[in-house]
Amino acid sequence: MNISACKVVVFASILFPLCSVAQELSPRSYWPAPVGTRVATVGYSHNSGDITPDRSWSITGVDSSFDSMHIGYRHTMNLRDRTANLTVEVPYSNGSTAGSRDGESIQEQEYSGLGDLTATLSVNILGAPAMTRQEFREMRRNSPNILGASLKVVAPTGQYDSDRLINLGANRWAMKAEVGYITALYPKWLFEMSLGVWFFEDNDNFQGEVKEQNPVAEVQGHLIHRFRPGFWASLDINYYEGGRSTVDGRQLNNVMRDSKIGATLVFPFASIHAIKLGYSNGSITDSDKDFNTFLISYQQLF
Secondary structure, three states, X not given: OOHHHHHXXXXXXXXXXXXXXXXXXXXXXXXXXXXXXXXXXXXXXXXXXXXXXXXXXXXXXXXXXXXXXXXXXXXXXXXXXXXXXXXXXXXXXEEEEEEXXXXXXXXXXXXXXXXXXXXXXXXXXXXXXXXXXXXXXXXXXHOOOEXXXXXXXXXXXXXXXOOOOOOOOOOOOEEEEEEEEEEEEEOOEEEEEEXXXXXXXXXXXXXXXXXXXXXXXXXXXEXXXXXXXXEEEEEEEEEEEEOOEEEOOEEOOOOEEEEEEEEXXXXXXXXXXXXXXXXXXXXXOOOOOOEEEEEEEXXXXX
């Protein structure tokens, strides 16, 4: 394999998803890369339907349309002889939301600004030791079973106004602990699944009151097909439940219990560049929420 082909394989193996505090579909989150790999990402997404920028805040009966730009950076390192990745992401969103909550009308709100900063540390526990590029090529040919774990932390850095019901920032810390597993079904087919739980700190200034939120549990599944080195697609599905909120002791009827389904396509070009396309629809269960997300991102290997 020549150097250019090697870069394509390495690059397409570590394309990472753009995420926020949400039940996002994230294929190949635990697929490893050689130590020292660095990837920068610029992405755009369009969201419409029963959805808000702070997707951990479940409100039914809304109609939103907003666009987001995402900037991300990922670095692969050696952590106690295991493959580890540190990813940092921040979104900028612009849009509007209107609708109703508990039978009361929500006046249309427009918003524009930065969302919350997200940092994720993931480690491959089994099946993916820290590797050079040559060792990575050998690993890819033999595709071992891989077990990984990650910790995602969301900092309250986004734009927030306590007088508004809907904000770009959540004004509280959040954390997601997750484990993931990848296995090869056939030479060109992979199956990945993960189980994670979101935990939320209290928002002590939610319209002048204190908002608490229960944890949200999530399971994801991804069927991935590799067409050729660097060119792959996946079918994605998840299920999530929990997140009931309490505002100053008043328990709200806003438990999240739903699923999303989607698809992802990644196409590399010119050795160190790639385009990622994604679509997801929620809900696919019998709830009052229905929304769509379209995503396109450009990623470059350094």
